[in-house]
Amino acid sequence: MSSSSDKTTHLMLELLMDSDKGVITFESLKKNSALLGLQEWSDNDLYGMLKEGDFDGDGALNQMEFCVLMFRLKPRIDGSLSVFVG
Ligand SMILES: [Ca+2]
Numbered sequence: 001m002s003s004s005s006d007k008t009t010h011l012m013l014e015l016l017m018d019s020d021k022g023v024i025t026f027e028s029l030k031k032n033s034a035l036l037g038l039q040e041w042s043d044n045d046l047y048g049m050l051k052e053g054d055f056d057g058d059g060a061l062n063q064m065e066f067c068v069l070m071f072r073l074k075p076r077i078d079g080s081l082s083v084f085v086g
Pocket residue numbers: 053054055056057058059060061062065
């Protein structure tokens with residue numbers, strides 16, 4: 001992973017995270033996804049993304065889970081994230 005994609009991932013984590021819980025929940029993902037240009041993603045898309053990354057099954061993404069997920073999803077969402085690149 002390059003340092004610039006680390007930075008993007010970190011920025012996304014901060015934007016999507018539930019600041020009280022310190023993790024990304026379905027609610028925080030839904031609330032903040034428009035900030036990332038993901039407003040066209042349906043509830044099912046967002047839920048699928050959450051489930052795909054949730055390795056320990058607690059229904060939320062911690063920092064590590066999110067980083068792994070972003071690495072895997074990056075090719076799919078790069079277009080939406082162009083606003084953050086560069
Ligand atoms: Ca989890």
